[in-house]
Amino acid sequence: MANHKRTVTDSEVQDVLNYFGKCPICDHPARAWHITARFDDGGVESQTVAACGGWCGWKGPVNPTPMTGDTAVLTQGQNMIGSAAAPSLPTALHHTDVPHQR
Template identity: 35%
Template sequence: MPPPRLISSTAAELLTFFGKCPQCRYSATATETVLRYDNDTVDTRIYLSCGQPCGWTTQVAPDHTGSYGFTAAGQPAP
């Protein structure tokens, strides 16, 4: 059986994330990417990245707290 084919994707900034970059302490942004496949599966991915060009970025698991696994200081949540 062939792997599922991507049929659509959307990306949007998450305005409820107020974390900081753990490398340079500048404000970080969060983006949600939703991928839909032809076998009716949906994959949601959250990416955090620095608002400055220091290069920090990470993928985190979606949650409903708005912290996405990070504290307001940009550190991984306990």
């Protein structure tokens, strides 16, 4: 299989409203986002990422297991291509040339 470099054509970030996980490093509460990236080859990848609300700065992929109900409650999607407000994307998506924004 040829090594094809894909380009992100669209992305969407949604807050997970009923995520109540904690940071695995400092045990502070964490926030979570569901990130979806669409590529020029028609592929779509998504992942749920959390970030520490405390002092340590941890962030990483998490299982989207909500505390209330059976499914994650997501906000309406926000297109984040080119926006400085986008949270950093998880390492698992970096290999596909998703723009890394801080």
